[in-house]
Amino acid sequence: MLVVLAFLTIDSLDASRAGGRQVPDYDVINQHIGYTYDWSRRLEVPVIGPAEPLFGRTYSLQEASGLMSFGKLVIQSRACMDCHTFFGNGAYYGPDLTKAWLDPAWSQIWMPMTGSSTREAAMVAFLMHPDQYPTWTRRMPNLHLTRAEAQAVVAYLKWMSAIDTNGFPAHFGRIQAQN
Amino acid sequence: MTSAALFATSAALGLLVLLGGAYGVLYALGAARSSPSLTGAGYACYAGQLLLVLVVCLGSPLASLWKLFMAVSGVVYGFIPPATWRLLDSIHHNQLQ
Amino acid sequence: MYRSQKLALRYFIAAITLFGVMIAAGLLSALYYIDPALLYNVFDFQMAKILHIDTLIIWLLMGFIGAVYWFLPKELGREVVGIWVAELLFYVFCSAVAVVAVVFVVVQYGGSNEFSMWFINQGRKYVEAPRWAAVGVVAVVLTFVFNVTATAWQARRITGVLGVLILDLVPLAVLYLDAFPKITNMSHDLYWWWWLVHMWVEATWEVLIGCLMAWSLMELMGTSRRIVETWLYIEVMLVLGTGILGLGHHYFWIGTPQYWLSIGGFFSALEPLPLLGMVVHAVYDAGTHHMKTTNRPAFYWVLAEAFGNFIGAGVFGFMMTLPQINLYSHGTQWTVSHGHFAFWGAYACGVIAIMYLVLQRTRSAEHFDSRAWKWGFGLLNLGLVGMVGGLLIAGITQAIYERAEGGSTLQAFVAASEHPWFRSAMYARFIFGIVFALGYFALVYDLLAIGRRAAVAAPTQAAPA
Numbered sequence: 236m237l238v239v240l241a242f243l244t245i246d247s248l249d250a251s252r253a254g255g256r257q258v259p260d261y262d263v264i265n266q267h268i269g270y271t272y273d274w275s276r277r278l279e280v281p282v283i284g285p286a287e288p289l290f291g292r293t294y295s296l297q298e299a300s301g302l303m304s305f306g307k308l309v310i311q312s313r314a315c316m317d318c319h320t321f322f323g324n325g326a327y328y329g330p331d332l333t334k335a336w337l338d339p340a341w342s343q344i345w346m347p348m349t350g351s352s353t354r355e356a357a358m359v360a361f362l363m364h365p366d367q368y369p370t371w372t373r374r375m376p377n378l379h380l381t382r383a384e385a386q387a388v389v390a391y392l393k394w395m396s397a398i399d400t401n402g403f404p405a406h407f408g409r410i411q412a413q414n
Numbered sequence: 415m416t417s418a419a420l421f422a423t424s425a426a427l428g429l430l431v432l433l434g435g436a437y438g439v440l441y442a443l444g445a446a447r448s449s450p451s452l453t454g455a456g457y458a459c460y461a462g463q464l465l466l467v468l469v470v471c472l473g474s475p476l477a478s479l480w481k482l483f484m485a486v487s488g489v490v491y492g493f494i495p496p497a498t499w500r501l502l503d504s505i506h507h508n509q510l511q
Numbered sequence: 512m513y514r515s516q517k518l519a520l521r522y523f524i525a526a527i528t529l530f531g532v533m534i535a536a537g538l539l540s541a542l543y544y545i546d547p548a549l550l551y552n553v554f555d556f557q558m559a560k561i562l563h564i565d566t567l568i569i570w571l572l573m574g575f576i577g578a579v580y581w582f583l584p585k586e587l588g589r590e591v592v593g594i595w596v597a598e599l600l601f602y603v604f605c606s607a608v609a610v611v612a613v614v615f616v617v618v619q620y621g622g623s624n625e626f627s628m629w630f631i632n633q634g635r636k637y638v639e640a641p642r643w644a645a646v647g648v649v650a651v652v653l654t655f656v657f658n659v660t661a662t663a664w665q666a667r668r669i670t671g672v673l674g675v676l677i678l679d680l681v682p683l684a685v686l687y688l689d690a691f692p693k694i695t696n697m698s699h700d701l702y703w704w705w706w707l708v709h710m711w712v713e714a715t716w717e718v719l720i721g722c723l724m725a726w727s728l729m730e731l732m733g734t735s736r737r738i739v740e741t742w743l744y745i746e747v748m749l750v751l752g753t754g755i756l757g758l759g760h761h762y763f764w765i766g767t768p769q770y771w772l773s774i775g776g777f778f779s780a781l782e783p784l785p786l787l788g789m790v791v792h793a794v795y796d797a798g799t800h801h802m803k804t805t806n807r808p809a810f811y812w813v814l815a816e817a818f819g820n821f822i823g824a825g826v827f828g829f830m831m832t833l834p835q836i837n838l839y840s841h842g843t844q845w846t847v848s849h850g851h852f853a854f855w856g857a858y859a860c861g862v863i864a865i866m867y868l869v870l871q872r873t874r875s876a877e878h879f880d881s882r883a884w885k886w887g888f889g890l891l892n893l894g895l896v897g898m899v900g901g902l903l904i905a906g907i908t909q910a911i912y913e914r915a916e917g918g919s920t921l922q923a924f925v926a927a928s929e930h931p932w933f934r935s936a937m938y939a940r941f942i943f944g945i946v947f948a949l950g951y952f953a954l955v956y957d958l959l960a961i962g963r964r965a966a967v968a969a970p971t972q973a974a975p976a
């Protein structure tokens with residue numbers, strides 16, 4: 236069993252490295268990302284589209300990697316995972332963040348609420364002051380993120396939404412069409 | 415998978431294992447007290463398991479490979495209580511020699 | 512009594528105390544679901560939950576360590592080698608836990624830098640404790656492994672149970688090194704994180720509790736060593752045979768290849784089978800020994816362990832382990848339901864059983880019975896089953912309304928969380944949580960009192976130390 240596991244581990248780590256079969260490179264944050272049903276695999280897959288700069292700029296691979304490393308540190312230091320799930324792993328007090336980048340709530344609720352003209356600006360505004368922009372009674376606390384920290388998290392969430400998760404979460408694309 | 419099917423399939427799977435447990439307990443109690451009625455109740459639970467396997471195979475949207483798997487494990491469940499019992503008995507007897 | 516056994520008692524006291532802290536933190540965590548405005552921006556859900564699950568891991572580990580320090584000198588007929596280091600480390604361990612708890616309550620979290628990782632909060636579920644404390648845990652566990660192996664070495668004696676235990680402790684300790692890295696790639700991070708979480712609870716801990724239960728059965732029912740050991744070997748092979756690749760049920764959706772859907776589904780679907788064997792075994796022992804035990808509390812807790820492990824891990828695990836179902840149940844209260852039942856059944860009940868077993872020896876009570884233990888047993892199990900039932904309803908509500916129908920967006924999440932089933936389930940969970948807490952008090956009272964009166968009534972018996 237252990238030998239089998241060792242081989243599978245080597246292959247899985249390769250497939251899931253940034254730039255591997257399932258996981259795009261970090262500079263994917265410079266592109267549009269969608270999530271649609273793939274009839275041949277019979278599950279939903281991310282679709283990497285044309286260029287779509289983040290915060291109005293294009294990141295080199297090196298810059299993007301630095302941003303991700305920082306973003307992950309923000310996520311760990313604030314223990315986001317003890318309220319939220321990433322790929323469904325973590326805690327269940329807050330919504331799953333796997334496809335948070337694609338959530339229609341940004342355009343429908345938070346862009347108007349924060350007076351932002353882009354999704355990423357709304358995300359930064361929310362993450363810096365979640366206590367000011369609640370959508371319901373269960374609120375996210377203010378975790379004192381700086382602007383740089385919030386931006387790194389947004390970049391991280393955008394990259395995560397481009398990962399092929401074998402169709403999890405299902406049907407996200409259903410309400411997604413208008414976004 | 416529709417939510418009704420999701421709920422029904424998962425309930426059937428849970429019940430399947432639970433009945434497996436009931437079969438194990440009743441069979442073992444029956445053997446310990448040499449009570450045919452308890453053993454019989456155990457077999458009834460096992461029959462319930464087989465019925466559930468049938469339900470899952472015919473009625474659930476699981477992929478056919480999983481259905482095959484369920485069918486095979488339905489058979490395997492049948493052997494576990496008697497085999498475990500015999501094994502336990504044999505190690506106890508070796509020990510008495 | 513050996514010094515090692517006195518140390519065991521200290522470990523048990525610490526474990527039971529932390530069990531209480533864990534319940535308090537669990538009740539608090541549950542309250543946020545009912546009143547989300549509670550302590551908002553002062554002490555939020557995540558911190559209460561961290562305290563809850565981290566103390567869970569620590570009290571169970573302390574229970575295990577204590578149990579081994581109890582059985583080891585008996586098994587080998589000599590004092591444990593290097594016991595003074597172990598005694599010293601016990602206090603280091605307790606102080607470290609206290610310091611970490613205070614930091615979690617007061618400082619809570621730090622900035623985005625390495626300092627936070629080393630000294631405040633690492634933010635990885637179950638292993639949030641900062642790295643310095645993780646180093647401490649490694650030191651304790653390594654000393655523990657050293658104590659066990661060195662004692663066996665000096666005694667020039669190895670038994671089957673002990674051999675399995677030593678072989679098991681090495682990977683158990685090595686896996687804990689997983690508590691340190693900060694990996695940027697979330698897929699890789701979770702890949703390794705699950706080695707720690709799954710390989711502990713469904714492989715190495717399962718073997719460890721198997722060894723402890725083997726010793727317990729020999730004490731409790733006088734089952735012979737040959738029988739217990741043969742059985743242990745078979746169990747270990749089956750548990751590892753299914754549990755190691757069962758790991759795959761956590762690799763369905765984290766950015767790993769699709770073949771895990773088949774591998775993980777297949778092997779984890781086999782995992783209930785060895786647990787069924789254990790249930791048959793429990794009934795066999797209960798039946799053939801005609802329940803002739805002098806320690807009924809320990810006996811009932813052992814039975815609860817066998818059944819709880821089977822239902823919590825086997826039944827509740829199997830309900831959601833096939834990928835087509837897990838796609839919807841994954842990461843909902845359904846998971847929490849299974850997590851509570853399985854941890855309780857497989858480990859907590861076992862640790863409590865061993866405590867009763869040990870107390871009978873230290874208090875040399877002939878008549879080892881009481882009313883309080885029944886209250887503790889009844890309320891704790893009733894509370895747990897009630898909580899788990901509530902959580903299952905909440906989880907199914909989420910799987911249906913948030914996942915299968917809603918499509919997992921924020922809006923869908925909110926809709927499921929506001930659904931009347933979900934909301935009532937959260938109340939039910941809290942109320943049964945209170946029942947559970949009452950059971951805890953009965954348990955603690957009983958652990959303090961049981962067997963004492965008998966010891967007084969029979970002063971000719973060796974005085975308990």
Ligand code: HEM
Pocket residue numbers: 325326327328534537538539540541560563564567846847850851854855859940941943944945947948
């Ligand atoms: C009064 C009793 C208890 C209450 C009220 C309680 C409450 C909670 C709550 C609210 C959570 C957070 C779940 C979430 O993220 O939404 C949690 C997590 C957890 N608790 Fe408890 N708990 C109790 C007792 C226990 C016991 C006795 C155990 C184990 C023996 C346990 C093990 C766990 C585990 C393993 C988790 C993490 C589960 C997961 O995230 O899937 N709890 N508990």
Ligand code: HEM
Pocket residue numbers: 323324325636708712713717760761779780782783824825828829831832837840841842843846849850851853854857
């Ligand atoms: C002693 C045994 C076990 C314990 C203590 C245990 C505990 C847990 C806990 C605490 C979690 C939640 C982990 C987290 O996200 O924090 C979990 C998840 C899971 N367990 Fe177990 N488990 C056991 C055995 C089993 C067995 C035998 C099966 C399968 C038949 C199983 C299937 C699963 C699955 C599929 C998940 C993932 C849930 C999800 O998708 O969110 N477990 N387990």
Ligand SMILES: [Fe+2]
Pocket residue numbers: 709713757758760761
């Ligand atoms: Fe697992």
